[in-house]
Amino acid sequence: MQNRFWVVVPAAGSARRMGNAVPKQYLSVAGRTVIEWSLAPFLAHQHAAGVVVVLASQDQRWSQTALASNSKITTTIGGAERMNSVLAGLGALQERVAPDDWVLVHDAARPCLPASDLDHLLNELSDDAVGGLLAAPVVDTLKRADVNDRVAQTVPRDKLWRALTPQMFRYHILERALQSALSRGAAVTDEAQAVEALGMQPKLVAGDADNIKITLPEDLLRAERILRSRSAA
Ligand SMILES: Nc1ccn([C@@H]2O[C@H](COP(=O)(O)OP(=O)(O)OP(=O)(O)O)[C@@H](O)[C@H]2O)c(=O)n1
Numbered sequence: 001m002q003n004r005f006w007v008v009v010p011a012a013g014s015a016r017r018m019g020n021a022v023p024k025q026y027l028s029v030a031g032r033t034v035i036e037w038s039l040a041p042f043l044a045h046q047h048a049a050g051v052v053v054v055l056a057s058q059d060q061r062w063s064q065t066a067l068a069s070n071s072k073i074t075t076t077i078g079g080a081e082r083m084n085s086v087l088a089g090l091g092a093l094q095e096r097v098a099p100d101d102w103v104l105v106h107d108a109a110r111p112c113l114p115a116s117d118l119d120h121l122l123n124e125l126s127d128d129a130v131g132g133l134l135a136a137p138v139v140d141t142l143k144r145a146d147v148n149d150r151v152a153q154t155v156p157r158d159k160l161w162r163a164l165t166p167q168m169f170r171y172h173i174l175e176r177a178l179q180s181a182l183s184r185g186a187a188v189t190d191e192a193q194a195v196e197a198l199g200m201q202p203k204l205v206a207g208d209a210d211n212i213k214i215t216l217p218e219d220l221l222r223a224e225r226i227l228r229s230r231s232a233a
């Protein structure tokens with residue numbers, strides 16, 4: 001069984017919710033940049049055949065990083081929406097990838113992916129017909145708000161999961177799913193949603209809830225604590 005896989009890392013967002021002049025993937029956390037942490041498990045993995053980092057057209061920082069000289073990494077330019085960026089990443093792999101090769105999509109803004117979770121995902125899905133994603137079961141009670149931020153409804157949390165990344169699909173399935181979403185003008189917020197729209201059911205693989213996405217300023221402090229506690233262990 002061919003064990004190799006490819007990685008697409010969308011890093012072309014505008015980080016509006018972070019509200020920082022520095023794009024969030026280049027902010028420092030636990031002594032490295034967010035994107036260095038996010039890429040580390042893949043660069044260290046023996047079966048990672050190549051990594052495509054999808055950059056914003058106006059990105060001026062990537063070329064200043066040590067990552068820019070890593071032979072395992074190539075870059076391409078993303079688009080206005082996540083879906084456009086991931087499709088650009090798939091396009092950059094087109095000449096090197098086989099249709100049935102696994103492609104993992106991991107947010108540049110997720111620096112806390114444990115290497116053990118990456119292996120768990122790969123082992124769980126290596127023979128899967130569809131693919132799937134790391135996810136964390138919802139443990140809090142969920143409320144839906146009305147226009148006045150009053151509780152409109154308590155949402156039953158049974159069987160609810162929070163989608164994380166990496167999300168892992170065969171190249172030809174993911175490419176077809178995202179092209180279909182694009183042609184329908186569907187705004188998908190993760191890759192699994194595009195695959196679901198093809199009538200497939202991605203597998204949910206339980207992952208570490210500490211695999212957080214850096215979205216708001218307070219997330220940096222959380223990531224700092226998580227990463228430093230792991231280093232100290
Ligand atoms: N057009 C886009 C939008 C997002 N992303 C990437 O997708 C990941 C997750 O997206 P998110 O956390 O929403 O990042 P931003 O879109 O930059 O954040 P915001 O919504 O606050 O602007 C990030 O690594 C981001 O760089 C991307 O490559 N291309």
Ligand SMILES: C[C@](O)(CO)[C@H](O)COP(=O)(O)O
Nearest residue numbers: 082107163164165189190213
């Ligand atoms: C892909 C993702 O991280 C799964 O939770 C999430 O959907 C990304 O959303 P964003 O708005 O692009 O941050």
